[in-house]
Amino acid sequence: MYDAVIIGAGVVGSAIARELSKYRLNACVVEKEEDVCCGTSKANSAIVHAGFDAESGTLKAKLNVEGNAMMEQLSKDLDFSFKRNGSMVICTDEAGFSVLETLKARGEKNGVPGLEILNREQLMALEPNLSDAVIGALYAPTGGIVCPFNLTIALAENAAVNGVEFKFGTEVESIGRTDSGYTVTTDQGTIYAKTVVNAAGVYADKFHNMVSKDKIHITARKGEYCLLDKNVGNYVSHTIFQLPSAMGKGVLVTPTVHGNLLVGPTAADIEDKEATNTTREGLDFLIEKAKESVKDLPIRQVITSFAGLRAHEDGDEFIIKEVEEAPGFFDAAGIESPGLTSAPAIGVMVAGMIAQKLGLEANPNFVGTRRGIPHLDAMKQEERAALIRQNPAYGNIICRCEMVSEGEIMDAIHRPLGARSLDGVKRRVRAGMGRCQAGFCSPRTMEILHREVPLSMLELTKSGPGSEIVVGRSKEMEGM
Amino acid sequence: MKAYDIVIVGGGPAGLAAAISARESGIESVLILERDKELGGILNQCIHNGFGLHTFKEELTGPEYAGRFIQKVLDMEIEYKLNTMVADISKDRVITAISREEGLTRIKAGAIVLAMGCRERPRGALNIPGYRPAGIFSAGTAQRLVNMEGYMPGREVVILGSGDIGLIMARRMTLEGAKVKVVAELMPYSGGLKRNIVQCLDDFGIPLKLSHTVIDIDGKDRVKGVTIAQVGSDGKPVAGTEEYISCDTLLLSVGLIPENELSRGIGVQISPVTNGPVVNESLETSIDGVFACGNVLHVHDLVDYVSEEAHMAGKCAAAYVQAQKLGNTEEFQGGRAVSLKGENGVRYTVPVFVRPEHMEDTLTVRFRVGNVYKNASVCTYFGDTCISRRKKRVLAPGEMENIVLKKAEIEKYPDLETITIRIEQE
Numbered sequence: 025m026y027d028a029v030i031i032g033a034g035v036v037g038s039a040i041a042r043e044l045s046k047y048r049l050n051a052c053v054v055e056k057e058e059d060v061c062c063g064t065s066k067a068n069s070a071i072v073h074a075g076f077d078a079e080s081g082t083l084k085a086k087l088n089v090e091g092n093a094m095m096e097q098l099s100k101d102l103d104f105s106f107k108r109n110g111s112m113v114i115c116t117d118e119a120g121f122s123v124l125e126t127l128k129a130r131g132e133k134n135g136v137p138g139l140e141i142l143n144r145e146q147l148m149a150l151e152p153n154l155s156d157a158v159i160g161a162l163y164a165p166t167g168g169i170v171c172p173f174n175l176t177i178a179l180a181e182n183a184a185v186n187g188v189e190f191k192f193g194t195e196v197e198s199i200g201r202t203d204s205g206y207t208v209t210t211d212q213g214t215i216y217a218k219t220v221v222n223a224a225g226v227y228a229d230k231f232h233n234m235v236s237k238d239k240i241h242i243t244a245r246k247g248e249y250c251l252l253d254k255n256v257g258n259y260v261s262h263t264i265f266q267l268p269s270a271m272g273k274g275v276l277v278t279p280t281v282h283g284n285l286l287v288g289p290t291a292a293d294i295e296d297k298e299a300t301n302t303t304r305e306g307l308d309f310l311i312e313k314a315k316e317s318v319k320d321l322p323i324r325q326v327i328t329s330f331a332g333l334r335a336h337e338d339g340d341e342f343i344i345k346e347v348e349e350a351p352g353f354f355d356a357a358g359i360e361s362p363g364l365t366s367a368p369a370i371g372v373m374v375a376g377m378i379a380q381k382l383g384l385e386a387n388p389n390f391v392g393t394r395r396g397i398p399h400l401d402a403m404k405q406e407e408r409a410a411l412i413r414q415n416p417a418y419g420n421i422i423c424r425c426e427m428v429s430e431g432e433i434m435d436a437i438h439r440p441l442g443a444r445s446l447d448g449v450k451r452r453v454r455a456g457m458g459r460c461q462a463g464f465c466s467p468r469t470m471e472i473l474h475r476e477v478p479l480s481m482l483e484l485t486k487s488g489p490g491s492e493i494v495v496g497r498s499k500e501m502e503g504m
Numbered sequence: 505m506k507a508y509d510i511v512i513v514g515g516g517p518a519g520l521a522a523a524i525s526a527r528e529s530g531i532e533s534v535l536i537l538e539r540d541k542e543l544g545g546i547l548n549q550c551i552h553n554g555f556g557l558h559t560f561k562e563e564l565t566g567p568e569y570a571g572r573f574i575q576k577v578l579d580m581e582i583e584y585k586l587n588t589m590v591a592d593i594s595k596d597r598v599i600t601a602i603s604r605e606e607g608l609t610r611i612k613a614g615a616i617v618l619a620m621g622c623r624e625r626p627r628g629a630l631n632i633p634g635y636r637p638a639g640i641f642s643a644g645t646a647q648r649l650v651n652m653e654g655y656m657p658g659r660e661v662v663i664l665g666s667g668d669i670g671l672i673m674a675r676r677m678t679l680e681g682a683k684v685k686v687v688a689e690l691m692p693y694s695g696g697l698k699r700n701i702v703q704c705l706d707d708f709g710i711p712l713k714l715s716h717t718v719i720d721i722d723g724k725d726r727v728k729g730v731t732i733a734q735v736g737s738d739g740k741p742v743a744g745t746e747e748y749i750s751c752d753t754l755l756l757s758v759g760l761i762p763e764n765e766l767s768r769g770i771g772v773q774i775s776p777v778t779n780g781p782v783v784n785e786s787l788e789t790s791i792d793g794v795f796a797c798g799n800v801l802h803v804h805d806l807v808d809y810v811s812e813e814a815h816m817a818g819k820c821a822a823a824y825v826q827a828q829k830l831g832n833t834e835e836f837q838g839g840r841a842v843s844l845k846g847e848n849g850v851r852y853t854v855p856v857f858v859r860p861e862h863m864e865d866t867l868t869v870r871f872r873v874g875n876v877y878k879n880a881s882v883c884t885y886f887g888d889t890c891i892s893r894r895k896k897r898v899l900a901p902g903e904m905e906n907i908v909l910k911k912a913e914i915e916k917y918p919d920l921e922t923i924t925i926r927i928e929q930e
Binding site: 115250251298301302303304306307326327328329330401405408409412413415416419420422424427429430459460461463464466467471474481482485486487488489490491492493494495496497498499501 | 608
């Protein structure tokens, strides 16, 4: 019997798992995919929002500002990339200024520090590539950018090191009540737990509705993005938002924390919660739309495009509470933007509720820090040379675009909750994330996975079962 | 810090030929840096024949062609380091390299020959919408998997792009037992060699759909199918022409990009047309003592031309080093420059300018055309004077063309500023 079972190993589930591991308890995370960070957490704007968007008094506003404030220390404790690059909401007409004033006032009420409205002249000094139409902007110095993969991986890894169990490839089918808690039936067997945390992203409504008559409804709201080459990663240095609309914060242009340029997202409500495909209309729309923010968008530098699904609940608010008619069942549902920013604060909040419910004691053995996988290309030469002397595999470059070594890929595999697929490696150490999009390194990364996991070449996948990369040996195809 | 007279970055066909010619020109201290585990570059995975018709007057496979150059490098005892990635090159020609055996090393070079080759354009460069499942490979990656690793990337294949690697892979996949359903090409003409269309598609009954592209990719985990459509003259898909083709694999052969990250790092001027360095008649880049050849300079169609060009680069790098030893590299750099210009269908020229006093008796100028021309002439103008007209039955973007300039002829025009190459219809 677990004290707590968390459904979903996205950033929210992982943050809750890590916060729970500060207590003495027996907890596990179940995840239908083969790895952490496979859903919404991997395909979003990777922004740490300042916190002026959400209506004051909402959980979204509160947790955004709290999460933002936590991010810097967390990035040091858990060693993931985070940068406070500052954000701007631009306007292109006089009427826009009143919206900026409203956002500023709201932000100040929400507790966002340092907000300022800048005129065109001030803006051009900061961002010379802004479009000619921009006449002013709300500047938020606390806005930031983060690596959503390594944030999630770091939280999960740290939770695992502190005793939380992770069960991958395990899909929850039903949830039942017992006298002492819950039975969570999965395709890999039944799990018994005193409490259940529902951090299932776009599927959170499904699990909530299994235990409650008070139904919730989550719409998958698709956001498409284009990622541009590092050549143009400094095209802007701040995150450039447009004025928000009913569907969200609009199309942004931002550097990523790894030095690419990111443009997106669109916002379209869809029926199919697995439809992470991009569309011609979507990509064309966001490219056109981004031109309102920056001039001469270097769109020929696109290296890949992707889509993520926001978990939008009808009530337009995070649902983070114990379900009234199902004591011990905690929702972390409707976590759309600013969900990534809020995740650390959501973790604290949910873990606190469970600790109180179960009367948990502090875990005296909790280790709150973790060193990430060394990123050799970012190191000083002497430091890098020393690491290669220690472990020569760090001297064997596998991914030429991102300059990722064999040693880093081996670390990605052998870490707690290590990578088992090409995408798992890519999210951890960026092999295949660069301008050739894995054309060069994928056969080499496959060899390392094959040797180190170990897995046969035929079992190797891009992103879990069903995504096998090769189908057989050559010279052995049927009919030949 | 170790020092060499000439360091060659890349041990593929260009690097090998450059090293050999540098040695033949009398330079003892030559080093090749190669990132892979063996010399030969991309030729090692090109197991089909058709290489070397010009150089050796016989048909060789890629590894055989490379093998002849590798043997020569071994015979000449030219030094090389394998599994060594160059991370950085400074303006004063200090190379930082990384390897498992030697860790981080710095090497000072008298002259550098850039011979890093090119890479394939990925799906993202075309921004093809759809899912991102397993089963999408660039043609070269698939070639490596099949020919070097011995694995099949799929059973039912659609190929986008009719570049040479795509055509070669259409045949290879078919020979290995896969079904290649169609090759779709965005342009109204193929980007590959005519002989490859005949030998790799026509001979196997594989349809080539010109003016077609992939507009959607289906399948969340593994490719299930693609939608192709005809494209209009505006390059956009024509409504109503969509066709869904079930397949488990999409191979992309949609262009090659010279791999000039290192060159940009040194500050070498790059041509926006070729994506390769701007060079003079000696194949020297805008940075003193840094030369370039092969696919890093511009994408070639035949390896024979790569070898020829690299031979020239090695020889010029040797001349530079010899001048350096005498302390007169300035003399190597000076001289009247005549610019070379492509016009009216000629997309670019390599080199971009020529200094008559430094050129040999003849200079081969290579270029590509931007469209298919039938019964047109390649015309060379010195200023406004047409000095040569060569009639060609067919000119196509997939095939590299050249003209030969004679030093004696240029010297007759002491005030010449520009040489223009044009395609003119009769």
